[in-house]
Amino acid sequence: MALRDWQAALGQLVEARSSGRDAAPVLASLDGRALAEEERHWLREVGGSPGFALTAEVPRWWRHQRVGRSARLTLMALGGSADAVLRDYLREVPCFTLFFIAEGLSFLDFVARTVAAPHVRPIAELERALWTLKLAASAHGGTVPELAPGAVLERHPSAACILFDAPPEAVLGALLKQAPLPEPEARRYPVLVAPGVPGLWRPATPEEASAFAAGSEGTPLDAAGALPGSSADVVAALRVAGALRLRETPGPGSLT
Amino acid sequence: MAGGMDSTWKPDDFVPPRRLGVGLTYIPGAPAVEACRGAVDFLELSPDILCHEQFSGGARRLVPQPARWEQALRDTEGVPVVVHGLGLSIGSAHGWNTAYLDLLDALHALRPFPWHSEHLGFLTVEAPGGGELNVGTPLPLPFTEEALELIVPRGAALARRYGVPFLLENLTWYLPGLPSEGGRDEVGFLNDFVERSGCGLLLDLYNLHCNAVNHRFDAFEALGRLRLDRVVQVHIAGGDTHNGFLMDVHSHAVPEPVWELLEWLVPRAPHLAGISYELLDEARMAPEAVLRQVERARAIWHWHLALAEKGTRHGAA
Numbered sequence: 001m002a003l004r005d006w007q008a009a010l011g012q013l014v015e016a017r018s019s020g021r022d023a024a025p026v027l028a029s030l031d032g033r034a035l036a037e038e039e040r041h042w043l044r045e046v047g048g049s050p051g052f053a054l055t056a057e058v059p060r061w062w063r064h065q066r067v068g069r070s071a072r073l074t075l076m077a078l079g080g081s082a083d084a085v086l087r088d089y090l091r092e093v094p095c096f097t098l099f100f101i102a103e104g105l106s107f108l109d110f111v112a113r114t115v116a117a118p119h120v121r122p123i124a125e126l127e128r129a130l131w132t133l134k135l136a137a138s139a140h141g142g143t144v145p146e147l148a149p150g151a152v153l154e155r156h157p158s159a160a161c162i163l164f165d166a167p168p169e170a171v172l173g174a175l176l177k178q179a180p181l182p183e184p185e186a187r188r189y190p191v192l193v194a195p196g197v198p199g200l201w202r203p204a205t206p207e208e209a210s211a212f213a214a215g216s217e218g219t220p221l222d223a224a225g226a227l228p229g230s231s232a233d234v235v236a237a238l239r240v241a242g243a244l245r246l247r248e249t250p251g252p253g254s255l256t
Numbered sequence: 257m258a259g260g261m262d263s264t265w266k267p268d269d270f271v272p273p274r275r276l277g278v279g280l281t282y283i284p285g286a287p288a289v290e291a292c293r294g295a296v297d298f299l300e301l302s303p304d305i306l307c308h309e310q311f312s313g314g315a316r317r318l319v320p321q322p323a324r325w326e327q328a329l330r331d332t333e334g335v336p337v338v339v340h341g342l343g344l345s346i347g348s349a350h351g352w353n354t355a356y357l358d359l360l361d362a363l364h365a366l367r368p369f370p371w372h373s374e375h376l377g378f379l380t381v382e383a384p385g386g387g388e389l390n391v392g393t394p395l396p397l398p399f400t401e402e403a404l405e406l407i408v409p410r411g412a413a414l415a416r417r418y419g420v421p422f423l424l425e426n427l428t429w430y431l432p433g434l435p436s437e438g439g440r441d442e443v444g445f446l447n448d449f450v451e452r453s454g455c456g457l458l459l460d461l462y463n464l465h466c467n468a469v470n471h472r473f474d475a476f477e478a479l480g481r482l483r484l485d486r487v488v489q490v491h492i493a494g495g496d497t498h499n500g501f502l503m504d505v506h507s508h509a510v511p512e513p514v515w516e517l518l519e520w521l522v523p524r525a526p527h528l529a530g531i532s533y534e535l536l537d538e539a540r541m542a543p544e545a546v547l548r549q550v551e552r553a554r555a556i557w558h559w560h561l562a563l564a565e566k567g568t569r570h571g572a573a
Contacts, residue, residue: 098304
């Protein structure tokens with residue numbers, strides 16, 4: 001037996017069944033593997049056994065648990081379609097982790113990318129951004145140093161600005177009360193997720209959303225402490241929120 | 257590398273650790289852990305629960321969650337902690353989880369442990385298009401020479417790395433007719449592993465009971481063939497029946513057949529250093545129910561100590 005081949009074939013069979021995918025490609029690959037005929041026979045037959053069915057059910061149950069625990073808001077927003085979306089997710093994204101948040105983040109990515117139902121995308125993005133921020137190693141210090149003109153600002157790597165299609169308080173309030181969600185509007189309602197915001201999120205103004213977008217590449221401040229297209233007050237508010245921060249420059253003794 | 261500190265491990269020479277007593281799975285904030293605090297002598301920690309997992313460029317990284325680490329260190333202060341791994345995938349032929357080893361190194365530096373353990377199985381395999389696939393549940397190894405050649409040096413390396421015994425835990429599995437060589441079953445495989453590696457065993461009596469029921473063999477006969485002189489820790493737990501299989505889900509109180517196995521084992525396992533009840537966060541057992549399991553295990557543990565003092569054991573090696 002080539003243990004590595006046997007494990008790859010068995011693991012792929014279990015994972016395919018668990019995720020609801022066709023195991024035929026795995027079975028077709030058996031002839032190309034360094035296995036004895038008896039081992040190929042076992043691998044072809046084991047999929048029909050009740051023990052195999054149960055083995056494949058265990059990871060599926062755990063993946064449901066992980067998503068259920070780490071994507072609560074988004075599952076609520078999906079409502080009656082949650083089971084179908086979860087099924088699609090398992091089929092498209094092979095199992096890759098035993099960790100709750102890693103699985104949850106992956107599911108939230110999937111939902112934001114694939115579900116078109118009203119309000120679901122921003123809710124998934126908000127939930128994802130909140131997890132990302134909570135997991136960020138460095139907490140916001142709460143202090144905002146004075147900046148000289150020409151200093152370069154950048155986004156905090158875990159901050160986000162998410163565009164809702166209705167007032168976010170109304171959307172999230174309705175969701176938590178299990179009431180009908182508001183009708184989507186033509187205008188956008190930005191939400192800021194940043195480490196200096198109490199509770200980590202708050203509605204943002206359109207000017208703040210523009211300034212946050214402008215900070216993506218690292219932008220120098222002008223003499224008035226403003227960014228192109230954004231006032232000094234808006235920039236200061238984003239700095240207090242921890243959404244924008246001073247870009248660290250290498251010191252004189254640093255290696256380049 | 258964390259080896260070289262307080263070493264009790266020598267190559268080819270199993271040195272049993274000191275006796276700890278009765279333990280419980282540590283779950284941060286779990287009411288059952290608080291309820292049992294005065295009733296347990298040690299806690300069993302899975303370091304994986306103190307981290308989250310990140311992937312970058314195909315590489316896996318376990319990133320400590322500072323608040324969880326601090327809470328775990330605070331909660332376990334003054335209590336011996338043994339380590340029970342979930343994600344090492346010691347039996348993966350394409351390579352084990354080195355991110356888990358980094359994590360174990362970090363934990364060992366903060367809180368040295370008297371022994372550590374992992375499940376006998378593999379979690380990760382090569383993915384169809386290359387890269388790695390996590391199966392999502394540990395799968396059993398075949399009972400073959402090739403599998404032994406893979407895990408014996410890994411077990412020995414783990415013992416050497418931390419200078420304390422490394423224990424392998426028997427798994428529950430549901431697949432029929434696993435490949436084997438030379439008439440070797442799980443007991444024969446575990447015996448060969450401890451003999452060649454100098455490692456010990458974490459004997460999960462509930463897993464053994466599940467396998468005995470599901471695959472229709474006599475658990476007492478299997479225990480009678482096992483190297484009981486290498487059993488350092490015992491797990492007890494309870495589970496549920498699903499689609500005709502008894503499952504390892506830690507959802508219920510310890511069933512009577514498992515208590516009977518424990519009572520049979522204790523006078524025959526001279527180096528038994530700990531009996532622990534396995535708790536699962538998702539199972540949500542009532543704290544009082546968990547405490548009752550711990551107290552019953554404690555009564556059996558005291559019997560174990562009394563036997564050790566009198567030197568009256570059955571077939572002690």
